Every structure is written in structure tokens, then in C-alpha cells.
Amino acid sequence: MRPGPNSKRRLLLLAPLSLLVPLDVLGAQLTPLLQDGELGLRLLGVGLPPSLRQDLVSGLTNRIVIRVVLLKGGQPSGQRLIGIAIKYDLWEETFDVKLTIDDAPLRSQTCRTVDEVISILTSLTVPRLFPAGAAASVATGKLTLVAEVLFDPIEKARLEEIRKWVAENDRPIPPDPTSVSSGLPARPSTSSRVFNRIFEQYAAGASVAAAWKETVASAPFRLEELRNGP
Amino acid sequence: MTSLVSLVCIGLLLLILAPHGSVAADLPESPHPVVEGIECNGNSSITCELIRARCGITLGRELDEREIESARLRLEALPNVRAVNIHLIKGSRKQRVVVVIEVMEVNPLTTAFAAGSLLQISTPKAQVQTLAGRLTDHDVFGSGKVLDLALIGAWFLGGGGGKEYATRLEYVDPQLFGSRRYFLMVGGFYSQSSYNFSIAPDLAGNGWNGYTNSGAGFDFSVGMHLDTYSYVTAGYRYLSLRNTSANNQYLTSDGVITTLSSSPGSVAMFTIGRNTEDDPFFPTRGWLLHGYIAMGNPHDLTDNFSGVVIRGTWRAGNNSFWTFQARPFDDFRSLFDDDLGISIVYSHALFGETQPGATRRGRWFVGPGVTDLKHSLGFHEYEVGLKAGVRLETKYLGTVNLYVIANYVVGNGY
Numbered sequence: 040m041r042p043g044p045n046s047k048r049r050l051l052l053l054a055p056l057s058l059l060v061p062l063d064v065l066g067a068q069l070t071p072l073l074q075d076g077e078l079g080l081r082l083l084g085v086g087l088p089p090s091l092r093q094d095l096v097s098g099l100t101n102r103i104v105i106r107v108v109l110l111k112g113g114q115p116s117g118q119r120l121i122g123i124a125i126k127y128d129l130w131e132e133t134f135d136v137k138l139t140i141d142d143a144p145l146r147s148q149t150c151r152t153v154d155e156v157i158s159i160l161t162s163l164t165v166p167r168l169f170p171a172g173a174a175a176s177v178a179t180g181k182l183t184l185v186a187e188v189l190f191d192p193i194e195k196a197r198l199e200e201i202r203k204w205v206a207e208n209d210r211p212i213p214p215d216p217t218s219v220s221s222g223l224p225a226r227p228s229t230s231s232r233v234f235n236r237i238f239e240q241y242a243a244g245a246s247v248a249a250a251w252k253e254t255v256a257s258a259p260f261r262l263e264e265l266r267n268g269p
Numbered sequence: 270m271t272s273l274v275s276l277v278c279i280g281l282l283l284l285i286l287a288p289h290g291s292v293a294a295d296l297p298e299s300p301h302p303v304v305e306g307i308e309c310n311g312n313s314s315i316t317c318e319l320i321r322a323r324c325g326i327t328l329g330r331e332l333d334e335r336e337i338e339s340a341r342l343r344l345e346a347l348p349n350v351r352a353v354n355i356h357l358i359k360g361s362r363k364q365r366v367v368v369v370i371e372v373m374e375v376n377p378l379t380t381a382f383a384a385g386s387l388l389q390i391s392t393p394k395a396q397v398q399t400l401a402g403r404l405t406d407h408d409v410f411g412s413g414k415v416l417d418l419a420l421i422g423a424w425f426l427g428g429g430g431g432k433e434y435a436t437r438l439e440y441v442d443p444q445l446f447g448s449r450r451y452f453l454m455v456g457g458f459y460s461q462s463s464y465n466f467s468i469a470p471d472l473a474g475n476g477w478n479g480y481t482n483s484g485a486g487f488d489f490s491v492g493m494h495l496d497t498y499s500y501v502t503a504g505y506r507y508l509s510l511r512n513t514s515a516n517n518q519y520l521t522s523d524g525v526i527t528t529l530s531s532s533p534g535s536v537a538m539f540t541i542g543r544n545t546e547d548d549p550f551f552p553t554r555g556w557l558l559h560g561y562i563a564m565g566n567p568h569d570l571t572d573n574f575s576g577v578v579i580r581g582t583w584r585a586g587n588n589s590f591w592t593f594q595a596r597p598f599d600d601f602r603s604l605f606d607d608d609l610g611i612s613i614v615y616s617h618a619l620f621g622e623t624q625p626g627a628t629r630r631g632r633w634f635v636g637p638g639v640t641d642l643k644h645s646l647g648f649h650e651y652e653v654g655l656k657a658g659v660r661l662e663t664k665y666l667g668t669v670n671l672y673v674i675a676n677y678v679v680g681n682g683y
Contacts, residue, residue: 090354098357098366100334129359129366193338201339203497205346224381224403224550224670 069257071184072166073265078184079166080107080257085188087160088251094191095134095153101125103160104192104249109169110183119168121145125156140168171262181259189249198248302332305360306367313374314349314411320370323347332357332366344372349408351375377408380667385607385658387674399423399605415441421605435460435605445491454502455489483511490538502540506563509533536565546582550660550668551630553590556581588618592636599641607672609638609654619659631661634672642678650680 066084073079082105088094094101105121122139134150136159145165150156304326309317324340337355344353354371380402387397401421409416417439424432439456463481490504510533539562545555562575576599582592595611614636635657642650658672 093354093356097355099337099355129357130363191338193342197335197339198342201342201346204343224383224401224668 067253067255069184069186069255071182071257071260071265072164073262074166076171077167078109078169078171078182078262078265079164080168080184080186082163082165082186082188082255084161085163085255086253087157088190091157091190092153095125095156096127098127098129102191104189105163106187106189107165107168108185108187110185112181113183117169121165121168123160138165140165181261183259184257186255188253188255190251192249195248300364302357302364302366303360304328304330304332304368305365308358308367308369310369310371311374312372314377314408315347315372315374320344320372324368324370326368332368337368340370344370349374349377377406379405379407381405381669382666383607383670383672385670385672385674387676389652389676389678391677391679396426397423398426399607401605409440413443415439415443417441423605431463433460433462433605450494452492452494453489454492454504455487457485457487459483459485480512484533485509488538490540492540498545499543500541502538502542504538504540506536506538507534508536534565536563538563546580550662551632552580552582552592554582554584585615590616592616592634594638606640607656607670607674609652609656609674609676610640612636612638612656614638614656619661631659633657633659640676650678652676652678 067086068083070081070083071078072081091101101124103123103125105123107119107121108115109117120141122137122142124137124139126135127133128135132151134153134156135147136150136156137147138145148159150159305328307321307324307326307328309320312320323344325343326336326340341353341355344350350372352373354373356369356371357366358369360366383399383401385399387395387399389395389397399421400423401419403417403419405415405417407415417437419437419439420434421436422432422434435458437456437458439454441455442453445451445453461481461483486506486508488504488506490502492500492502494500540560542557542559544557544559546552546557547555557578557580559578560576565574576596578594578596580592580594582590585591592614593612594608594614596608597611599610614634616632616634619631619633635655637653637655640652640654642652654674654676656672656674658670660668660670663669
């Protein structure tokens with residue numbers, strides 16, 4: 040069937056809009072897994088911060104938190120936190136990768152190259168997150184898994200401490216009233232946008248915020264539709 | 270005895286041979302990495318001494334990764350710093366590390382622009398166009414002082430006529446004589462307004478329905494931080510006025526505050542304020558209170574102007590905010606005002622879900638408001654209106670604010 044003039048117009052309208060969608064988000068894919076009657080996930084192609092390769096060899100621990108929420112009929116029915124800690128040993132020149140679920144150790148492995156670590160992050164399989172009872176489908180609604188991936192998250196309390204420290208030590212000049220009531224724009228701030236963005240995430244209601252985060256959702260599914268693996 | 274003397278001699282020899290100030294030699298053995306040194310990269314206007322002082326990492330102590338993360342955020346909050354990257358390199362031996370702090374600085378020159386329209390839809394119909402801009406150097410000659418030039422102009426498009434503009438050059442020392450408690454602001458200003466009304470009172474008593482008013486002067490204020498968020502200032506302002514219509518009150522802008530003035534002279538100024546907002550351009554929470562009182566000529570009440578500005582922001586939902594704003598004692602509207610006296614504004618982030626750093630920030634906003642026009646040409650009326658606009662961080666123009674105010678004047682009492 041050939042597209043009509045209306046379809047073409049719609050496509051033309053969608054083309055510039057599609058440029059606004061980050062490309063890495065388009066690539067990310069979340070698939071539910073059923074293993075021994077328990078629900079897990081496979082996360083493929085998650086978007087990584089551009090500085091990650093450099094960060095991984097910084098000698099400091101890189102922490103990634105994946106908050107997985109199970110939605111039943113659109114309503115949250117369970118949540119698990121997957122933690123990934125990656126530390127580069129400056130002397131051995133190896134990467135120690137540790138996975139936890141709700142702070143309980145799951146597995147750890149040693150990688151020799153950055154590419155190996157990136158391969159783990161972009162093709163992550165975590166089985167047995169939700170017991171079958173919790174994941175059982177209801178008659179009216181399907182299940183959805185949503186994963187929020189946060190790189191090096193910062194706790195709200197610590198950010199508050201830093202904010203107070205900055206206010207007391209930087210002593211920025213108080214804003215002049217032009218920023219409030221005059222057509223003159225206020226003096227632009229020269230401080231970091233990333234710093235301000237983390238504040239915005241908390242202000243927007245996030246319980247954990249990070250300078251880089253990505254949210255991926257699975258397609259709606261029923262437990263019965265999944266093949267039970269070993 | 271000989272052995273004891275030999276031991277003392279060897280000990281003294283080792284002490285002499287040990288490099289003075291070498292952190293590595295003094296460090297205890299530890300199973301955890303110990304900080305042996307701190308290096309800086311990429312800094313040009315900020316000294317490594319300042320970076321070391323601000324990061325809070327202590328030499329010779331075990332590496333605390335939480336402290337490293339806090340140091341990064343503290344350094345990123347420094348003016349002129351865009352981003353900070355911290356990594357470790359090997360020290361003199363295993364479990365000794367050197368912390369390398371890489372700083373990416375921003376251009377200390379910043380710009381901001383605003384363009385707005387006011388559409389008065391009741392009689393007399395009018396349209397006012399406003400353009401404003403400012404250029405700020407946040408680090409004059411690398412001294413950490415601020416120099417700011419602000420320009421604003423407003424003019425009527427059709428219906429009567431008139432124009433108004435103001436300019437202000439201000440020097441700010443955020444840390445007067447190196448003090449973290451005191452700051453200084455010194456400014457010079459010039460403003461001019463001229464009006465020619467088709468329907469207006471005979472202002473000068475000579476049959477001409479218009480006036481030209483110009484004001485110039487200078488001011489300085491010394492401020493003091495009271496605690497984390499509160500401050501007071503005391504200052505002096507000299508205003509020189511030229512009016513074509515004497516003995517009348519006119520709105521005069523010093524580039525910061527618009528006041529009613531009828532005579533030139535000296536004015537003593539006091540300000541008290543509190544500011545807990547996290548970001549003045551894109552606030553997400555907190556509040557601001559700014560009050561000022563001027564003690565001018567006791568025989569001329571118009572020199573004793575005072576005012577209060579209140580603003581509070583709180584979360585409305587995901588990536589959206591409410592902002593309440595009021596200027597309860599400003600019972601007039603200056604052409605330069607880009608708000609309605611008492612208003613509540615809803616704003617929503619334009620790029621809420623995109624990655625930070627990759628996209629610049631932006632918000633659209635809309636909100637109703639009302640202004641008391643008691644001292645606008647003697648009419649006691651109210652202006653009811655709606656303001657809508659967009660505020661963006663742009664790559665080449667700095668922060669840009671575009672808005673439209675549509676208003677309707679109600680009441681006809683004198």
C-alpha cells in the first residue's frame with residue numbers, strides 16, 4: 040500500500056522530532072527472563088556516558104545502580120536494586136567487577152580490558168529478581184519491567200551537605216532584584232550545569248539522582264508467554 | 270654501648286638523608302591506598318593551591334572515595350568551573366596513589382538576553398516592546414571580582430508614544446579584603462524616559478501631555494552575610510534628575526530598582542535579604558526575600574522609597590514547578606517590569622528526560638497576575654494579566670528569556 044499525502048505529511052513532521060530522541064535510548068532493550076519460575080531481566084545496549092572509558096581506568100570505583108520496578112497492570116508491584124561496582128587496579132591493571140542485588144553479593148569477576156567491562160554493561164543478564172508469586176499476572180493487566188540505570192548516583196543528604204558547604208564557603212553575591220521583577224535577565228551563573236541538573240532531579244521527585252541516567256522499559260508481557268529456562 | 274652509639278648514628282643519618290617534606294617517606298604502611306600527592310591539570314585562572322584547599326583531600330591519609338566524590342562536586346560549584354574529573358595514578362610504591370584533579374574552566378565572560386512584549390488589550394490599547402541584555406566578566410583580570418554591564422530599553426509601538434532606557438555598570442567584590450563575610454557593590458547608572466500621551470493629564474501645566482525625565486548617579490553598598498543564606502547591605506546613592514515637568518513624581522531606574530523620584534540628592538540605602546534558591550535562573554525550590562528601604566530627604570517623602578520582593582518555588586510534579594512572586598509595596602508598573610506585581614507561575618522543564626550535559630536547560634512558563642497601578646500617573650487601577658514565555662540556555666547567546674504579557678486594566682478611579 041502506498042502512503043497517502045497525509046501519511047507523508049506526518050512522516051515529515053516526525054522526522055525533525057525524531058532528532059530530539061537520544062540515539063542511545065533507541066538502542067536500549069529490556070527483555071524479561073523466566074528462570075526456575077522466577078522473573079529476571081536481560082538489558083542490552085544501554086546508553087553509556089561518553090566519559091565511561093576514561094572513568095573506568097581512573098582508579099576510583101565506578102558505581103552503577105539499576106532500579107528495576109515490576110509493573111502489574113501499570114501499578115508498581117515490586118522493586119529490586121542491582122548494584123555494579125567496577126574498580127581498576129592500577130598495579131595489576133585489571134578490573135574487578137562486583138554485582139549485588141539489594142546489597143547482597145550476586146557474583147564478581149575480573150576483567151582484563153575496558154572492552155570486557157563494557158561488554159558486561161551493555162549485555163547484562165540478571166536472573167531471579169522477582170519470585171513467581173509476585174510476578175503472577177492478573178487477569179486484567181500485563182506485566183512490564185522498567186529499569187532506571189544511574190551512573191555514579193549521589194545521595195540526597197550528601198548533596199545537601201555539599202550545597203550548604205558551597206553556600207558558606209563560596210559566598211556567592213546575593214541575586215539582585217532584577218532577577219525577580221525587571222526585564223533585565225539575572226547574571227548567569229557560571230557554576231556547573233551538571234551540579235544544577237542533579238539538584239533538578241531531586242526537586243523533580245527522584246529518590247536517587249545521578250549526572251547520567253537512562254530509563255528502559257520492556258514491552259508488556261504475561262508470565263505464561265515466557266519460556267521457563269534452566 | 271658501641272652498638273647503641275652505632276644505632277643512634279644510623280638513625281641520625283637516615284633522618285638527614287630522608288627527603289624533607291616528602292609525604293611518601295612519612296606515610297604509614299596501609300592495606301588501603303594512601304594519598305601521596307595531589308596534582309592539578311587544565312587549570313589556568315584557578316590556582317592549584319585553591320583547588321587543593323577546596324577539595325578537602327588530605328595528604329598522607331587513606332583514600333576516601335566518598336570524599337573524592339564530594340571534592341569533585343565542591344570544585345564543580347566553583348565559579349568559572351564547567352567540570353571536574355578526578356583520577357588516580359600510581360604513587361612511589363604499591364598502595365600509594367597520587368590524586369589528579371582535571372579542571373575544565375568556563376569563559377568568565379557570560380551574556381544574557383531578554384525580549385518581551387506587553388499587550389494592553391483594554392482602552393487605551395498599547396503595545397510595549399522591551400529588549401535587555403547584559404555582559405558580565407566573573408573574573409576581572411583573574412582577580413575573582415565581577416564587572417557587569419546591563420542595558421535595557423522599552424518603547425511603545427503605536428498608540429501614544431514614548432520610550433525608556435537605562436544602563437548600569439557595576440563592580441562587585443564578592444570577598445571584600447579577602448573576607449568571606451563582607452562584599453562590596455559599586456555602580457554607576459543613567460536612565461531616560463520620555464512620553465507623549467494622546468490621553469493623559471496635563472502633567473506640566475502648560476498644555477503639553479508628555480514629559481522627559483533623565484536620571485544619572487552612582488551608588489555603593491557594603492554587604493554582610495549573616496548566616497548561610499541571609500545577608501544585609503548598607504549603601505549610599507546619589508541621584509541627579511532632569512525633568513521637563515518639575516514637582517512631579519517619575520519612575521526612575523538605577524538599573525536595578527525602579528523608584529518614584531521627584532528630586533535629586535543623596536539617599537542612604539539599607540537592604541535585608543534571604544536567599545535559599547538553588548539556581549536563580551531555573552529555581553527548583555527555596556525562597557527569596559529582598560527588602561530595601563532608602564532614607565533620603567525627610568521633607569520629600571518620595572525619596573524615602575522602600576520595597577519588598579518575595580519569591581518562592583516548589584515542585585508541582587515531574588519536572589514542573591510553581592513560583593509565587595509578589596512586590597506588595599510597588600504600586601506602579603515600570604516599563605521595565607517583566608512580571609505582574611503579584612503572580613503565580615507554572616513552569617515546566619523542556620528537556621527533563623534528556624541527558625545532562627548533552628542538552629542545555631530550558632523551561633516554558635505561564636501564569637496569571639495582578640498589579641496595583643496606584644502611582645501610575647495618578648490613576649488608581651489594577652492591571653490583570655497573563656504572562657507566558659520560554660527561558661533557555663543557549664550556546665552562543667547565553668541565557669535567553671522570551672515572554673509576552675497580555676493585560677487588561679480594570680477600575681477607573683483617580
